[in-house]
Amino acid sequence: MFVEIDRNSSISIKKQLYDALTYKILNKELPAGHRMPSSRQLSDQLSIARNTVTEIYDQLVAESYLNTYQGRGTFVAQLGDCKISSSQKKDFSEKEDTSDKDIISLVAGRPDLESFPDKQWLKACRDVLETHSQRFFDYGETNGYTPFRKSLVKYLKYHKGIYCSYNQIIVTNGTKHAAYLIASALKHKYSKVMIESPAVDFIARTFHQNGYDVTAAPTDNNGMIVENLNESTPSLIYTSPAHQFPLGGTMPICRRQKLLDFAAANGHIVLEDDYDSEFRYKGAPVNSLYQLNSERVIHLGSFSKTLSPALRLGYIVVPDKLVDVFNVYQDSVGNPVNTLNQAALNELITSGVYESHIYKMTKVYKAKMKMLTQSLSDAFAESIIINGCAIGLHISVEFTDIMFNIKNKEIFRDNGLDIELTSEYNVDKPSSSCNSLIIGFGHLNTEQIQQAIQRLKKAIDDIKRKN
Amino acid sequence: MFVEIDRNSSISIKKQLYDALTYKILNKELPAGHRMPSSRQLSDQLSIARNTVTEIYDQLVAESYLNTYQGRGTFVAQLGDCKISSSQKKDFSEKEDTSDKDIISLVAGRPDLESFPDKQWLKACRDVLETHSQRFFDYGETNGYTPFRKSLVKYLKYHKGIYCSYNQIIVTNGTKHAAYLIASALKHKYSKVMIESPAVDFIARTFHQNGYDVTAAPTDNNGMIVENLNESTPSLIYTSPAHQFPLGGTMPICRRQKLLDFAAANGHIVLEDDYDSEFRYKGAPVNSLYQLNSERVIHLGSFSKTLSPALRLGYIVVPDKLVDVFNVYQDSVGNPVNTLNQAALNELITSGVYESHIYKMTKVYKAKMKMLTQSLSDAFAESIIINGCAIGLHISVEFTDIMFNIKNKEIFRDNGLDIELTSEYNVDKPSSSCNSLIIGFGHLNTEQIQQAIQRLKKAIDDIKRKN
Numbered sequence: 038m039f040v041e042i043d044r045n046s047s048i049s050i051k052k053q054l055y056d057a058l059t060y061k062i063l064n065k066e067l068p069a070g071h072r073m074p075s076s077r078q079l080s081d082q083l084s085i086a087r088n089t090v091t092e093i094y095d096q097l098v099a100e101s102y103l104n105t106y107q108g109r110g111t112f113v114a115q116l117g118d119c120k121i122s123s124s125q126k127k128d129f130s131e132k133e134d135t136s137d138k139d140i141i142s143l144v145a146g147r148p149d150l151e152s153f154p155d156k157q158w159l160k161a162c163r164d165v166l167e168t169h170s171q172r173f174f175d176y177g178e179t180n181g182y183t184p185f186r187k188s189l190v191k192y193l194k195y196h197k198g199i200y201c202s203y204n205q206i207i208v209t210n211g212t213k214h215a216a217y218l219i220a221s222a223l224k225h226k227y228s229k230v231m232i233e234s235p236a237v238d239f240i241a242r243t244f245h246q247n248g249y250d251v252t253a254a255p256t257d258n259n260g261m262i263v264e265n266l267n268e269s270t271p272s273l274i275y276t277s278p279a280h281q282f283p284l285g286g287t288m289p290i291c292r293r294q295k296l297l298d299f300a301a302a303n304g305h306i307v308l309e310d311d312y313d314s315e316f317r318y319k320g321a322p323v324n325s326l327y328q329l330n331s332e333r334v335i336h337l338g339s340f341s342k343t344l345s346p347a348l349r350l351g352y353i354v355v356p357d358k359l360v361d362v363f364n365v366y367q368d369s370v371g372n373p374v375n376t377l378n379q380a381a382l383n384e385l386i387t388s389g390v391y392e393s394h395i396y397k398m399t400k401v402y403k404a405k406m407k408m409l410t411q412s413l414s415d416a417f418a419e420s421i422i423i424n425g426c427a428i429g430l431h432i433s434v435e436f437t438d439i440m441f442n443i444k445n446k447e448i449f450r451d452n453g454l455d456i457e458l459t460s461e462y463n464v465d466k467p468s469s470s471c472n473s474l475i476i477g478f479g480h481l482n483t484e485q486i487q488q489a490i491q492r493l494k495k496a497i498d499d500i501k502r503k504n
Numbered sequence: 505m506f507v508e509i510d511r512n513s514s515i516s517i518k519k520q521l522y523d524a525l526t527y528k529i530l531n532k533e534l535p536a537g538h539r540m541p542s543s544r545q546l547s548d549q550l551s552i553a554r555n556t557v558t559e560i561y562d563q564l565v566a567e568s569y570l571n572t573y574q575g576r577g578t579f580v581a582q583l584g585d586c587k588i589s590s591s592q593k594k595d596f597s598e599k600e601d602t603s604d605k606d607i608i609s610l611v612a613g614r615p616d617l618e619s620f621p622d623k624q625w626l627k628a629c630r631d632v633l634e635t636h637s638q639r640f641f642d643y644g645e646t647n648g649y650t651p652f653r654k655s656l657v658k659y660l661k662y663h664k665g666i667y668c669s670y671n672q673i674i675v676t677n678g679t680k681h682a683a684y685l686i687a688s689a690l691k692h693k694y695s696k697v698m699i700e701s702p703a704v705d706f707i708a709r710t711f712h713q714n715g716y717d718v719t720a721a722p723t724d725n726n727g728m729i730v731e732n733l734n735e736s737t738p739s740l741i742y743t744s745p746a747h748q749f750p751l752g753g754t755m756p757i758c759r760r761q762k763l764l765d766f767a768a769a770n771g772h773i774v775l776e777d778d779y780d781s782e783f784r785y786k787g788a789p790v791n792s793l794y795q796l797n798s799e800r801v802i803h804l805g806s807f808s809k810t811l812s813p814a815l816r817l818g819y820i821v822v823p824d825k826l827v828d829v830f831n832v833y834q835d836s837v838g839n840p841v842n843t844l845n846q847a848a849l850n851e852l853i854t855s856g857v858y859e860s861h862i863y864k865m866t867k868v869y870k871a872k873m874k875m876l877t878q879s880l881s882d883a884f885a886e887s888i889i890i891n892g893c894a895i896g897l898h899i900s901v902e903f904t905d906i907m908f909n910i911k912n913k914e915i916f917r918d919n920g921l922d923i924e925l926t927s928e929y930n931v932d933k934p935s936s937s938c939n940s941l942i943i944g945f946g947h948l949n950t951e952q953i954q955q956a957i958q959r960l961k962k963a964i965d966d967i968k969r970k971n
Contacts, residue, residue, distance in 0.1 A: 048662055055788030056665060059757075063796075096787030099894070101756030117761035119796050150641040155633040162629050166622040174617040174812040195515055198523060210677070210840040217837070221713065242836055246688065248715075289568030290526075294584035320563030321522030329530075329586050345641040347843035369709055370684070373677040375842055376814035427566070 042083050050085055054093045062102050062113055063120045071113040073103060141489045142455040145283060145431035145477030146346075149401060153345050154385070154394050161384035165377055173376050179367040181208025181352070182379040188386045189352055196392075197311070198328045199336060201354050207363060208374050210349040212312055213239050215337045219273070219308060219353065220247035222366035227306070229272035233261040235462030237282050237310075240275050249273075253464035256281060258424050260288035263296045271304030279314035279323045283459050283475045285425015285433045287323055297330040306359075307334045313342040313429035315395050318403045320427065332356045340382065342430060342479070343395055350374065350382060402430060408483045409476065412490035417497075430479030433459055435472055436497075442470040445500050452496035454489060509550050517552055521560050529569050529580055530587045538580040540570060608956045609922040612750060612898035612944030613813075616868060620812045621852070621861050628851035632844055640843050646834040648675025648819070649846040655853045656819055663859075664778070665795045666803060668821050674830060675841050677816040679779060680706050682804045686740070686775060686820065687714040689833035694773070696739035700728040702929030704749050704777075707742050716740075720931035723748060725891050727755035730763045738771035746781035746790045750926050750942045752892015752900045754790055764797040773823075774801045780809040780896035782862050785870045787894065799823045807849065809897060809946070810862055817841065817849060869897065875950045876943065879957035884964075897946030900926055902939055903964075909937040912967050919963035921956060 040057045042050055061067045073079075076094055080087040094111060097103040105111045165173055180186065186203035193199035209215040220230075220243050230244045234253035241251050254274070255262045260281045266274075274296070278288035288296075300307050309326040317323075327336040339351035355363050385391040410426055413434060422435040441458050449456045460471035474493075478486055507524040509517055528534045540546075543561055547554035561578060564570040572578045632640055647653065653670035660666035676682040687697075687710050697711045701720035708718050721741070722729045727748045733741075741763070745755035755763075767774050776793040784790075794803040806818035822830050852858040877893055880901060889902040908925050916923045927938035941960075945953055 049788070051788040056791075059791055063757075092787045096790075096894075099756070100754060100790065101758050114758065116758055117765055119761035119764045147642060150638040151636075153641045155636070159626075159630055159633050163626055166626050169618075169622070171617040174620045174814050175614060176808075176813040177816075213838050214840055239837065287567060289566070290530075291568050291581065291583055294586035297586045298584055320559045320566075321516070321518040323563075323567065324522075324526055341643075346643040347641050349644075349840055349842045370706065371680050373681055373816055373840060375816045375845060378842060378845070427563075 040079075040083060042085060051089055051093060054083075054085070054089065055096065058093065058097060059102060062097075062116065067113045069113055069115040073111040073113065075110070139453055140450065140455050141453060141481070141485055141492065143474075143476045143478070143481075143489060143493075144455055144457055145475050147477065147480035148342050148345065148430060149398065149479055150345065152398060152401065154390065157385060157390045157394075158381060161381040161388075161390075162377065164384055165380040173380055175376070177372050177374065177376040177379070179372050180204070180364070181206065181372060181374060182376050182383065185379040185383040185386075186352075188383050192386055192391075193338075193354065196315070197322065197325050197336075197338075199325055199331075199354060200328075201331070202357075205354050205357060205360055207353050207355065207367065208372065208379060209351040209353060210374055211341050211346070211351040212237075212310060212337055212339050213243070214349075214373070215339075215351055215353050216240055216243040216308075217247075218363075218366070219335060220244050220249065221370075222363050223273065223306070223359075224248060226362065227271060227273050229268065229270055230275060231266065231268060231272055232275045232464045233277070233281065234464035235283055235459055236275065236277070236464055237312075238462060240310075241464045244273075251464070256284060256286075258284055258286045260284075260286045260292060261296070263292045263299065266296075266299055268305070269303050271306075273306050273308055274300065275308045275310065276326075277310040277312065278326055279311050280425055280428040282310075282312065283431065283433055283457075283462050284473075285429075285431070287428065290324075293324075293326055293329060297326065297333055300333040301330065305333065306356075308337060309334050310337045312337070312339050315343050316399050316402050316430065317428050318399070318406055318426070323428075327354060332358065335359070343391070343398070344382075348378060348382070350378060402479060405478050405481065405483060405486060406432075409478050409486050409490070412487055416490050416494040424473075431475055431477040433473050433475050436474075437472070439497065439501060439504075440470045440472050441474065441500070443467075444469075445496075448499050448503070449493075449496045452492045452499065454492050454496060456493070507546075507550060509552060518556055518560060521550075521552070521556065522563065525560065525564060526569060529564075529583065534580045536580055536582040540578040540580065542577070606920050607917065607922050608920060608948070608952055608959065610941075610943045610945070610948075610956060610960075611922055611924055612942050614944065614947040615809050615812065615897060616865065616946055617812065619865060619868065621857065624852060624857045624861075625848060628848040628855075628857075629844065631851055632847040640847055642843075644839050644841065644843040644846070646839050647671070647831070648673065648839060648841060649843050649850065652846040652850040652853075653819075655850050659853055659858075660805075660821065663782070664789065664792050664803075664805075666792055666798075666821060667795075668798070669824075672821050672824060672827055674820050674822065674834065675839065675846055676818040676820060677841055678808050678813070678818040679704075679777060679804055679806050680710070681816075681840070682806075682818055682820050683707055683710040683775075684714075685830075685833070686802060687711050687716065688837075689830050690740065690773070690826075691715060693829065694738060694740050696735065696737055697742060698733065698735060698739055699742045699931045700744070700748065701931035702750055702926055703742065703744070703931055704779075705929060707777075708931045711740075718931070723751060723753075725751055725753040727751075727753045727759060728763070730759045730766065733763075733766055735772070736770050738773075740773050740775055741767065742775045742777065743793075744777040744779065745793055746778050747892060747895040749777075749779065750898065750900055750924075750929050751940075752896075752898070754895065757791075760791075760793055760796060764793065764800055767800040768797065772800070773826075775804060776801050777804045779804070779806050782810050783866050783869050783897065784895050785866070785873055785893070790895075794821060799825065802826070810858070810865070811849075815845060815849070817845060869946060872945050872948065872950060872953060873899075876945050876953050876957070879954055883957050883961040891940075898942055898944040900940050900942050903941075904939070906964060906968060906971075907937050907939050908941065908967070910934075911936075912963075915966050915970070916960075916963045919959045919966065921959050921963060923960070 076090040080090045104114050186206040190203050229250045231254045233256040261276045327334040336354040420438045425432045457475045459473045543557040547557045571581050653673040657670050696717045698721045700723040728743045794801040803821040887905045892899045924942045926940045
C-alpha cells in the first residue's frame with residue numbers, strides 16, 4: 038500500500054502510521070470521500086498488529102480526518118486546504134558563534150565563576166532529592182519555599198540587621214524579576230518612579246514597560262542626591278545605597294535619613310537594591326535603609342553575586358503593610374522559582390556553607406581589588422580617583438585629564454578591552470561623554486586584571502593622541 | 505565604656521562595634537557634637553584590636569555618622585530624627601499551617617510526584633557540575649542554553665512533528681512565564697486576545713494585566729468553537745487543541761484548518777498550549793497546529809507534567825518572522841531560567857532518560873486512567889459522559905441528571921474531596937452552575953482514586969437530597 042513503516046526507526050509504529058495517514062489526507066493524496074482499506078487489510082499489508090490500525094483509525098475518526106459509517110466502511114472526510122506546513126522541508130542551518138577570544142571584559146556584574154561551590158551544591162541537591170519529599174516536586178509555594186524563607190529571616194537578622202517575618206519575604210528569580218514583580222504588584226497604587234541616575238539599565242525599562250512615569254534623580258559619589266527630590270505624589274524611589282551602581286558610592290547616613298523622611302512625608306516607597314554588599318573589604322556591613330524604616334522600604338537581595346547568576350535566586354523583603362498587596366499579586370501569577378534549588382540553597386545556608394563561601398570569597402575579591410587599585414595607581418598615578426572600592430565587585434574610575442565618549446569604546450576594543458562608561462547607564466538621556474569608566478573585576482583572575490590595566494593605559498594613550 | 509562586645513557571638517566584632525555605635529548615634533545616646541574616645545582608648549577599653557576600631561571609625565566617617573577634624577578628634581555628626589526601626593523589637597511569631605489531612609484533592613494539574621526520576625536528575629546535575637564549565641555559572645543566554653535548545657529541536661521533530669530552528673525556541677519558566685512573555689513581547693503589535701472559555705485561569709489574567717482587550721471564545725467538547733469567530737483586528741488566539749483544559753476535548757482537523765485559515769486571513773497569531781499531550785493512552789500523538797501553519801502559531805510546551813512543576817521549565821516555539829520581536833524583548837529583560845537546570849535536563853533528553861521516563865509514566869497514568877474511568881462507570885453507570893480520557897492527567901465528567909453550583913463545593917469538602925466545576929474556569933462570567941466536574945488524577949495512587957470516587961458518589965447523593 039501507500040504507507041511505509043520503518044521498523045528500525047525510533048519513532049513508534051503508531052506514530053509513523055498516524056503521521057503518514059494525516060499527511061496524505063491533508064495533502065489530498067487521499068482525497069475526500071476516498072474509502073480507506075479495512076483495518077484487517079491494512080494490518081496485513083503493513084504486517085503490523087490489527088489493534089494498532091484500529092487504534093489509529095479510531096483516533097483519526099475522533100479528530101475528524103476520517104468518517105465511519107456503520108456497515109459501509111471508513112472514508113476520508115471533507116477538509117479545508119490547510120496542509121502540513123512546508124517549513125518542514127526547510128533546512129535549518131545553524132550559525133555558530135564567532136566570538137573574539139582575546140578580549141578582556143571589564144563589564145561589571147559577574148562574580149568569580151570558577152569558585153562556585155559545586156561539590157557543596159551537589160551535596161545539597163542530593164540531600165534534598167534523597168528526602169523524597171513530594172513538596173520538592175510539586176508546584177511551589179507562591180512566595181517561595183517556607184523553610185528557605187525562614188532561614189533567610191535569620192540570615193538577614195545576623196548579616197544585614199534586618200528584622201522581618203518570613204511572610205514579608207518573597208523569593209525571586211533575581212533582581213530583574215524583583216523589579217518586574219514590584220512594578221506589577223504596585224502599579225495600581227503608584228504610577229511614578231524616581232530612579233537614581235545612572236542606574237542599572239533594566240530598572241527604568243521594567244517600570245516604563247509597566248506604564249510608570251519614570252524620572253531620573255541625579256546621583257553623585259555619595260549616591261542619590263536626596264536634597265533635590267521634591268515629588269509629592271506618592272511614588273516609588275529606586276536606589277542602591279550600599280554600593281551605588283555604577284558610581285560605587287555608599288550613601289551617608291544624613292542622606293539616608295533625609296530620603297526616608299521625604300518618603301514618609303509624601304507616602305513614597307523606597308526600593309533598596311542591595312545587590313553586592315555581602316562583599317565588604319573594610320569595616321563592617323553597612324546599615325540598610327530597611328533597618329531605618331521598615332514601613333517605607335522594600336529591600337532587594339540576590340544570590341547572583343554571592344553564588345552564581347545562573348541560579349536565578351534572590352528575594353525581596355516587603356513592609357508589613359504591603360504584604361497583602363503582594364500576596365494578591367503572587368496568588369494570581371504564581372512563583373516562578375524552582376523549589377529544588379530553593380531547598381538546596383536552604384541547605385547551604387543552614388549548614389553554614391553559604392557563610393563560609395562568602396567569607397572565603399571576600400578574601401579572594403579583596404586580593405583582586407587590591408591588585409586592581411594598585412595597578413590603576415601605578416598606571417595613572419594622580420590623574421584618577423577610584424570610587425567604590427570598599428564593597429562589591431566593581432569600581433568606577435574618574436579621570437581628571439580626559440573625557441570619554443561612546444565612540445572611544447572602539448579604541449578600547451582595538452586594545453582588547455570591553456569596557457563601559459558610567460554615562461551609558463544614565464536613566465534619562467544617555468550622554469555620550471563623561472570622565473569615568475566602570476571596571477568589573479569579580480570574574481577576572483589577577484593576571485587578567487594586570488593585563489587589562491596595561492591595555493587600559495595603552496587605550497587611553499591612544500584616545501589622548503587622537504583627541 | 506558604653507559598648508558591649510560578645511566574643512562568643514557568631515557576629516563579627518567589627519559588625520558588633522558598628523551596630524552598637526550606629527544604634528547609639530541614631531538614638532541620640534551619643535548626641536551630635538559628642539566627642540568620641542580615641543581609637544586607642546576605645547580599643548583598650550574593649551580589649552579589641554586598635555585596627556578594628558580605626559576601620560569602623562573610618563567607615564562611620566565615610567557614612568557621615570562621625571566627623572573628624574585634624575588634630576581635634578572625632579565627633580558625632582548632626583543627624584536627622586530617623587532611627588533604627590522599632591520593628592526590630594517586634595516578635596515575629598509564626599502561624600503554622602493547619603491543613604486538613606483527610607481531603608483528597610481532585611484538582612487538575614499535578615503529575616505523579618513520587619515518580620520524579622531523582623537519581624537520574626542528580627546524576628545529570630553531577631555531570632553538569634563536573635564539567636566545571638564557566639558557562640553554567642554565568643548569566644544565561646537570553647533565549648536559553650543553546651545545547652538544550654538544539655536538543656529540543658530534535659525532540660520536537662521526532663515527538664511532535666514540529667520542524668524548527670533552535671533560534672525559534674525560547675526556554676521559559678513554564679507556561680505562566682510563557683504567557684507573560686508572549687503578552688509582553690507582542691503588546692505593541694497586538695491589543696486583543698481571544699481565549700477559549702473555559703480555560704486555565706492565568707491566561708486571561710496575564711493578558712488583562714498587560715492591557716489586552718480579552719474576549720472569551722465559546723468552547724465545547726471538541727475544543728474552541730472556531731465557527732463562531734469573527735474578529736478582523738489582528739489578534740492573539742489562545743487554545744489548547746490537544747487536550748482542552750478543562751473540558752478534555754481534542755480539536756478535530758476541520759476546526760484546526762478553519763482556525764488557521766481564519767488566522768491567516770486576519771493576521772491573527774494562535775497560541776497553542778500543549779501542556780500535557782506527551783501522555784497519550786490510545787493512538788498516536790496528535791498533530792500540532794504549529795505543524796499545519798508554522799507562520800501563524802506559537803507553540804507552548806512544558807516539563808511540569810512530564811517531570812515536575814517544581815523545575816519551572818518549559819519552552820515556546822515562535823514563528824520565524826516573530827523571532828526578532830522576541831529577541832528584542834528578551835534582550836531587554838534577560839532570561840530568568842536557571843542554566844544548571846537547563847543543562848541537566850539537556851542531559852536527560854540527549855541520554856534518552858527523558859523519553860524512557862515518559863514511556864514509563866504513560867503506562868502508569870494509563871493504569872490510573874483505566875481505574876478512574878472504571879470506578880466512575882461503576883458508580884454512576886449511564887448518568888455520566890467522560891471526556892478527555894485519551895490524553896493527559898485529567899478528565900471532565902458531565903452528569904446528565906444533576907447541575908452543580910459553586911456552593912456544592914462545601915458538600916464535596918464535607919465528604920473529603922477538593923474538586924472543581926468546569927464553570928469555575930469560564931473566562932468571561934464565572935457561572936455558578938454547570939453539569940460537569942474536573943477530575944485530575946495524575947498525583948493520586950489507585951487506592952486514592954477508588955476512595956475518591958466512593959466519596960464523589962456519596963457527595964452527589966447528598967447534593968441530590970438537598971436539592
